[in-house]
Ligand SMILES: Nc1nc2c(ncn2[C@@H]2O[C@H](COP(=O)(O)OP(=O)(O)O)[C@@H](O)[C@H]2O)c(=O)[nH]1
C-alpha cells in the first residue's frame with residue numbers, strides 16, 4: 782500500500798519566447814528546492830548568462846565527446862546550435878527519489894518520452910501568436926534574422942502541443958507558475974510497476 786510514488790521526471794517545452802525561463806524563475810523564487818537540470822549548449826552566452834548556471838557553454842568538440850561517451854540523456858540541434866541534458870545529475874536525482882525538471886525543446890521532449898515513458902511532458906503555450914511574437918521580439922536578445930528562425934520553428938512547436946500530457950497557457954507568470962508547481966508536486970498516476978521503466 783505504502784509504496785512511495787517514484788520520483789518524477791518533468792519536461793517543460795514551448796516555443797522560444799513563450800516564457801519558459803521566466804515561469805521557471807518564478808517557480809524557483811517561490812520554491813528554491815525545485816531542481817532544474819543545467820543543459821550543455823554550443824550557443825554563445827547572452828549578456829548576463831553565467832556558465833554553469835544558465836547553461837554549461839561548450840564548443841563543438843566537447844559536445845561531440847559528450848555524445849560519444851553517452852553523457853547526454855537527450856540532445857537536439859535547434860536554430861543552428863546544439864543543446865543537451867547531462868545524464869548523470871538527472872539519473873542521480875531520480876535514483877535518490879527526488880524529482881527533476883528539464884526545460885528543453887520539442888525533439889528532446891520526444892526523446893525523453895521514448896526513453897522514459899513515465900515522464901510528465903508539459904507544454905507552455907502563449908495566449909496568442911501575436912503575443913508570442915511580441916515577447917520574442919521584445920526580449921531583444923536575438924538579431925532579427927535569429928528571431929525569424931525561431932518564429933518559424935515556433936509554428937511547428939505549437940502544432941505539436943497535442944503530444945504533451947498537459948498544456949499550460951502562460952497568460953500570466955504567477956498563474957502559470959502556480960499551475961506548474963501543482964504539476965511538479967502531483968503524484969505520478971499509473972505506476973509502471975515491474976517494468977523498470979524509470980531510470
Ligand atoms: N533538447 C534540448 N533542448 C534544450 C536544452 N536546453 C535548452 N533547450 C531548448 O533550446 C531552445 C533554445 O534555447 P535558448 O537558446 O536558451 O533560447 P530561449 O529558450 O528562447 O531563451 C529552447 O527551446 C530550450 O528549451 C537541452 O538540454 N536539450
Ligand SMILES: Nc1ncnc2c1ncn2[C@@H]1O[C@H](COP(=O)(O)OP(=O)(O)O)[C@@H](O)[C@H]1O
Nearest residue numbers: 797798799800801802803916920951952953954
Ligand atoms: N506571462 C507573461 N506576460 C508577459 N510577458 C512575459 C510573460 N512571460 C514571459 N514574458 C516575457 O517574454 C519574454 C520571453 O520570456 P523568456 O522567459 O525569455 O522565454 P523562453 O525562455 O521561453 O524563451 C521575456 O521578455 C519575458 O519577460
